[in-house]
Amino acid sequence: MTTTGEEHTAAHAGPWWWDRWRSAVFDAGLALVSAAECGAEGVPFARDAGLPLAAGVVFGVLAGSVLLIRRKWPIAVVLVAIAVTPAEMGFLMGAVGLYTLAAAELPRRIIGVLAGMSLVGTLIVTFVRVRQEMASGDLTLGDWFVPFAALATSLGLTAPPVLLGMYFGARRRLMESLRERADSLERELQLLAERAEERAEWARNEERTRIAREMHDVVAHRVSLMVVHSAALQAVARKDPEKAVRNAALVGDMGRQALTELREMLGVLRRSGDDGGGATRVPPARDRSQVPLAAVGAAAAAAAYRADPDAPAPAGGDGGPCLSELDELVGQSAAAGMVVDLSVEGELRGYAARIEQTAYRVVQEALTNVHKHAAGAKTHVRLAHRGAEIAMQVENEPPPEPASVTAARLPSGGNGLLGMRERVLALGGVFVSGPTDAGGFRVSAVIPAA
Template sequence: MTTTGEEEAKARPGPWWWVRRRSALLDGGLALASALECGARGVPFARDAGIPVAVGVVFGVLAGSVLLVRRRWPIAVVLVSIAVAPAQMGYLMGVVGLYTLAASELPRRIIASLAGMSLLGMFVVTFVQARQLSDSEVRVGDWAVPFIAVTMSVGMTAPPLLLGMYVGARRRLMESLRERADSLERELQLLAERAEERAEWARNEERTRIAREMHDVVAHRVSLMVVHAAALQAVAPKDPEKAVRNAALVGDMGRQALTELREMLGVLRSGEGVRAREVPPAAVGEVAAAVVVSRAEAEPSAEGPCLEELEELVGQSAAAGMVVALSVEGEVRLYTREIEQTAFRVVQEALTNVHKHAAGAKTYVRLAHRVSEIAMQVENEPPPEVASASSARLPSGGNGLVGMRERVVALGGVFVSGPTDAGGFRVSAVIPAT
C-alpha cells in the first residue's frame, strides 16, 4: 500500500522545524560538510590574522554550522556566508544559502538585495585573490584579473539563485494545483450531493404523481361500482330488469378500472429500466438531465382523459343515480394534455366526493373556456335525508382535495373548496391556458 508525501509527513514528523526526518538528515549532512570546509580554511586564516590556530578552526566550524538552520533562517545563512567570504571560507554555505533563499517565500526585493550583496562580496574576494596570484606567482594581463573575478562571482551566484527560483516556482505551482484539485473535489462532492437531492426529490415527485393517478383511477370507478352494487342489492327483488342493467354497468366500470390500472402498471414497468440505470460518478452534471429523461419517459404513453370525455363522465354519475347537470360556457378549444387531464381529474374527483359524502344530492358541473384560462366548478346541494341514511358508506382517505389542489397549483392555477351557505359543497379551480 502506497502513501502520499503528506501522509508520510504526518506519519513520521521531523524534529523542530523540519517537516520530515529526511530533510533534517540532509541539512545535518550539509552543515557537517560546511563546518569541515570552514574549519579547514580557518587554519590559514588564523595564521594570516596572527591568532591561535585553534581559534581559527573553532570560528570556521561555528560559521559553517550555520547552514543547519537554512530552512528556518535563510537570510542569516546568506549574511554569514557574505561575512566570512573575506576569510576565503563558506563557499558551500554561500551556494546552498542562495539556493534556499531563492526557493523560499520571501519577497523578491529581499532576495535580489541579498543576491546582489553576495555577488559583490564574491567579486571583491575573487578579484583580490586573482590580483595576489598574478603579483606573486603567475604573470597575467590586466584584463584577466577582472575577467576571472566576474566569471567566478557569477558562476558561484547565478546557478544556485536560478535553480532556487525554479524550484520555488515549481513548488508553488504544485501547491496551487493541489489546492485547485482539492477545491474541484469538494465542488464535485457538493454537486454529487445536490444531484442526489434532486434525484430524491424527483423520486418523491414521481411517487406522489403515481399515487394521485392511482387514486383518481381507483376512487372514481370503484365508488361508482359500490353505488351501483348498493342499488343492485336494493332493486334486485323488486325490479330484476333494472338489476340486470345495474349489474352490466358494474361490469363495464370494473373493466374500465382494470384497463386504466393495467395501463398505469405498464408505464411503471417500462420506467423501471430508466430509473435503474446507474449514473457514473464522473457524470455528475448529467444526473439532472437523466432525472428529466426518466420522468419524461415515465409519463403515460396514452393521451389519458381529456375534456371531450367530460360528458361521458357526467353520464356515468347520472347512471349511478346522481342528479347532475353539465353546462359549458365559452368557445371550446384545445389545451395541452396536462391542462385537459387536470381539469378532467378535478371534475372526476369532485363527483366522486359527492357520491361518497352527499349521495342523492343534486349536482351542478360548470366548465368555462376563457381567453387565457379555463375554469371549472362542481357544486352540490345538501343531500336528502333519506338518501343520506341509505348511503353506501364509501370509505374516504382524505386525499382527494389534497390531490386536486396539488394538480392545479402545479400548473400555476388556483384551487378553492369549501361548504356553501345552503349546506352543500363547492369545488372551484382556475387553470391558465398557456
C-alpha cells in the same frame, strides 16, 4: 484520488520548522559538512590573522553550522556567508544559502540585493587574492588575468545557485498550485455529487407523488361508482330484477374500464423508456455517495411532459381524458342514481392536453367526493370557457336523510382534495373548496388557458 493540503501536511510532519524528517536529516548533514569545511579553512585564516589555531577552527565550525537554519532563515545564512567571505571560507554555505534564498517565497528585490552583495564580496576577495599571488610570483600570467579570474569566480559561485533556486522554487510553487486546484476540483465534484443525489431524490419523490395521484384519479372514481351500483343492486335485486341486471352490467363495464386504465398505467411504468416514451425510473444507488449524474437526466426526461404545458401526452396510453368526455362522466354518475345538472358556458376550443386532463380530473374527483360523502344529493357541474382561462365548479346540495345513503360506506383516504389542489396550482391556477352556507359542498378551480 488526490491528496489534500491538510492530509499532505499531516502525513509529512517533521521536527521544528521542517516539513519532513528527511529534510531535517539532510540539512543536518549539510551543516556538518559546512562546519567541517569552515573549520578546516579556519586554520589558514587564524595563521594569517595571527590568532590561535583553535580560535580559527571554532570560528569556522560556528560559522559553517549556520547552514542548519537555511530553511527557516535563509537571509541570515547568506549574510553570514558574505561576512566570512574575506576569511576565504564558507563556499558551500554561500552556494547553498543563495540557492535556498532564491527558492524561497521572498521578494525579488531582497534576493537580488543579497545575491549582488555576495557577487561583489566574492569579486573583491578573489581580485585581491589573485593580485597578491601574482605580486608574490606564484602566478606569471598577464594583468588581464586578475579581473578575469575575479569575475569568473564570483559569477561561478553566485549565478548557478541563484538560477537553480529560482527554477526549483517556481517548480515547487507550480506543484502546490496544481495540488490546490486538484483539491478544489475534488471538492466541487463532491458538491456536485451531493446535489445530484438531492435532485435524484427529489425526482423520485415527484414521480411517486405523480403516480400516486394518477392512481387515485383513475381508480377512485370508477370504484366509487361500482360500490354505489353494487349497493343499489343489493337493494333492488329481489324487487326489480331487470334494474338489477342493468346495474350489474354497469358494474361490470366500470370494472373493465378501471382494469383497462390500470393496465395502461402499469404498462407505462414497466416500459424501459428506450423509445422515448413512458416513465423512466431512476435506478437507486447502492451507495448514497455514488449517485450517477445520469439519474437526474433520466428523471428529468420522465418529467419533461409535465414541465411543458403545451407538450403532448406521453406515449403508452390514449392521451388521458379530455373535456369532450365530460358528458360521459356526468352520465355515469347519473346512472348511479345521482341527480347531476351540467351547464357549459362558452365554446369548447383546443387546450393543451395537461389543461384538459386537469379540468377533467377536478370534476371527476368532485363527483367522487359527492358519491362518498353526500350520496343522493343533487349536484351542479358548471364549466365556463373564458378568453384566457377555463373555470369549473362542482357544488352539491345537502344530502337527503342518512338512511338512504349509508349503505355504500365508501372509504376516503383524504388525498382527493390535496391532489386536485396540486394539479391546479402546478398550472398556475386557483383552487378553492369548502362547505356552503346551505349545508352542501363546493369545489371551484380556475386554470389559465395558455
